[in-house]
Amino acid sequence: MAGSILASVGTELPRHRAALAAAVLLAVLCLIALAAPALTPHAPGTIDLAQAGSPPGLGAAHWWGTDRLGRDVFARTMQGLRVSLLIGFVAAFVSVAIGVAWGALAGYAGGRLDASMMRIVDILYALPFVFFVIILATLFERGDVLVLLAAIASVGWLTTARIVRGQTLALRQREFIEAARALGMPTAQILWRHILPNVAGPVIAYATLTVPQMILYESFLSFLGLGVQEPLASLGSLISEGARDMETASWLLLAPAGCLTALTLSLNVLGDGLRDVLDPRTRS
Amino acid sequence: MMRHVLARIIGLIASLSLLVTAAFFVIRLAPGGPFDEERTILPQVRANLEAAYGLDAPLTTQYARYVSGLLRGDFGPSFKHKDVQVSELLGAGLPVSASLGAAALVLALLCGVPLGFCAALQRARVLDHATSVLTALMIALPAFVLGPVLSLVFGLRLHWLPAAGWNDGSLEQAVLPVVTLAAPVLAYSARLARTGLLEVLGSDYIRAARARGLGLRRIVVAHALRPALLPLVSWLGPAVAFVLTGSLVVETVFGIPGAGRFLVEGALNRDYTLVMGMIVVYGVITLLCNLAADLAYGWLDPRVRRY
Numbered sequence: 080m081a082g083s084i085l086a087s088v089g090t091e092l093p094r095h096r097a098a099l100a101a102a103v104l105l106a107v108l109c110l111i112a113l114a115a116p117a118l119t120p121h122a123p124g125t126i127d128l129a130q131a132g133s134p135p136g137l138g139a140a141h142w143w144g145t146d147r148l149g150r151d152v153f154a155r156t157m158q159g160l161r162v163s164l165l166i167g168f169v170a171a172f173v174s175v176a177i178g179v180a181w182g183a184l185a186g187y188a189g190g191r192l193d194a195s196m197m198r199i200v201d202i203l204y205a206l207p208f209v210f211f212v213i214i215l216a217t218l219f220e221r222g223d224v225l226v227l228l229a230a231i232a233s234v235g236w237l238t239t240a241r242i243v244r245g246q247t248l249a250l251r252q253r254e255f256i257e258a259a260r261a262l263g264m265p266t267a268q269i270l271w272r273h274i275l276p277n278v279a280g281p282v283i284a285y286a287t288l289t290v291p292q293m294i295l296y297e298s299f300l301s302f303l304g305l306g307v308q309e310p311l312a313s314l315g316s317l318i319s320e321g322a323r324d325m326e327t328a329s330w331l332l333l334a335p336a337g338c339l340t341a342l343t344l345s346l347n348v349l350g351d352g353l354r355d356v357l358d359p360r361t362r363s
Numbered sequence: 364m365m366r367h368v369l370a371r372i373i374g375l376i377a378s379l380s381l382l383v384t385a386a387f388f389v390i391r392l393a394p395g396g397p398f399d400e401e402r403t404i405l406p407q408v409r410a411n412l413e414a415a416y417g418l419d420a421p422l423t424t425q426y427a428r429y430v431s432g433l434l435r436g437d438f439g440p441s442f443k444h445k446d447v448q449v450s451e452l453l454g455a456g457l458p459v460s461a462s463l464g465a466a467a468l469v470l471a472l473l474c475g476v477p478l479g480f481c482a483a484l485q486r487a488r489v490l491d492h493a494t495s496v497l498t499a500l501m502i503a504l505p506a507f508v509l510g511p512v513l514s515l516v517f518g519l520r521l522h523w524l525p526a527a528g529w530n531d532g533s534l535e536q537a538v539l540p541v542v543t544l545a546a547p548v549l550a551y552s553a554r555l556a557r558t559g560l561l562e563v564l565g566s567d568y569i570r571a572a573r574a575r576g577l578g579l580r581r582i583v584v585a586h587a588l589r590p591a592l593l594p595l596v597s598w599l600g601p602a603v604a605f606v607l608t609g610s611l612v613v614e615t616v617f618g619i620p621g622a623g624r625f626l627v628e629g630a631l632n633r634d635y636t637l638v639m640g641m642i643v644v645y646g647v648i649t650l651l652c653n654l655a656a657d658l659a660y661g662w663l664d665p666r667v668r669r670y
Binding site: 303322339347 | 374377378381385386389390499500502503504505507508510511512514515519601604608611612615616626627630631638641642645646
């Protein structure tokens with residue numbers, strides 16, 4: 080099954096030109112973010128007041144300019160990009176894992192358990208959940224990346240749970256599942272060996288769409304001053320800093336804003352492409 | 364139908380009480396309190412303060428008091444804004460937030476839905492591709508990027524519009540914040556309208572209508588538009604939550620005196636009653652909009668009324 084997912088992505092995604100371009104852009108962004116310490120002699124935290132507020136330029140010592148404290152904007156933006164990527168991917172992984180477990184269990188169990196589990200999802204869906212995240216992020220130790228991760232990941236699992244539950248409900252009726260049950264396979268093993276591989280396609284597609292959401296939630300919290308704290312920076316906190324100084328030093332805003340846009344755009348377009356290829360419901 | 368409505372209303376009340384209870388205890392159990400300041404206050408003063416605000420009672424008693432106050436429409440006094448009731452603070456901020464949010468929602472739907480329908484009718488032609496690029500961009504640009512960038516370009520560089528401020532919601536002040544808030548909602552509604560119409564146009568009864576020789580325009584207007592709107596309508600509840608969240612950022616970016624700042628500010632200051640008031644009000648708005656979307660769905664699609 081894993082092989083067939085790879086095969087269909089390999090043969091069908093290249094025909095989806097936008098998604099392919101997005102995948103390339105994403106790969107380039109990740110590579111630059113990781114290689115940044117080798118690309119610039121400046122460390123993200125080094126303060127050089129003599130160079131403070133110098134504008135960007137190709138021949139300049141700081142080619143994306145410096146901020147109010149003379150810190151190199153390129154180095155800091157790339158550090159922010161790494162933090163945002165890390166938080167986005169980990170939070171997406173956690174929330175997708177919760178969603179898959181919840182949805183597969185509800186769909187496979189069926190009946191009353193299914194009804195009550197999905198009722199919980201419905202209720203949570205209707206609540207202004209972001210407010211809860213804001214409260215969690217504010218009330219507990221600020222800048223604690225783990226609390227931040229937990230708060231963000233707690234929002235993202237609902238959609239995955241719905242999708243997986245729907246798929247599992249359909250799979251449950253199939254002969255091969257019935258055969259496994261007739262042969263005495265334990266439920267946990269059926270879920271792991273037969274259900275999971277069959278829902279993997281759509282899950283991968285929606286996981287790709289969850290990553291930019293998680294990145295946006297994190298940046299949103301950091302923008303409000305509730306997320307990652309100094310000296311660490313994420314794209315959101317850099318944008319918030321840049322917005323304060325944009326009148327005199329617009330590059331402080333434009334550098335992280337451009338990176339965040341490129342990142343979320345490439346992930347969204349790639350996710351849409353993967354969904355077209357991997358989700359049977361959207362296949363035409 | 365009556366049973367359907369009744370069940371939904373009971374569900375709404377249940378969700379609301381869950382929200383209020385969970386929020387109350389999460390906020391109270393978090394470390395810190397409203398009277399923690401850099402300047403330490405005398406133990407007696409603190410005890411008097413806590414007694415005056417009823418914080419010395421057991422938590423469950425406080426909860427019961429708060430809920431009974433809420434039922435009488437009393438949000439309690441603010442802990443940080445001296446001598447001010449939470450309802451006064453919210454009363455000053457909410458009209459501003461509401462007009463901002465409503466304007467953004469109306470703009471988004473008025474532009475997004477026709478755009479999506481046109482894209483669907485022009486499938487795989489220039490307009491369709493342009494729409495999909497535009498919506499992808501609008502979804503990727505969060506309010507905290509779009510807002511400052513619009514303010515920089517149109518406010519500080521081109522001087523066409525004010526960069527920030529509200530000035531009682533005058534038209535030129537409102538353009539940039541409303542556009543910022545509307546952009547992602549516009550993009551989502553355009554996408555939903557497009558896929559909704561495409562799905563309906565591919566269905567058997569439309570093919571049957573075409574086979575009988577009805578013109579495309581007649582088919583779209585008379586048979587396809589209503590069912591094509593269904594996915595959009597069921598998304599309206601989350602859309603309102605989306606606008607409320609976005610307004611927190613937009614109000615910060617443009618310095619608008621709405622209610623949004625009370626949530627973050629109140630949570631940071633441990634202003635318990637203010638945060639609770641915000642959650643109750645925004646929670647009620649979200650849940651009511653979900654209910655309205657639900658009922659509208661039943662009205663548009665007679666099949667769901669049976670349940």
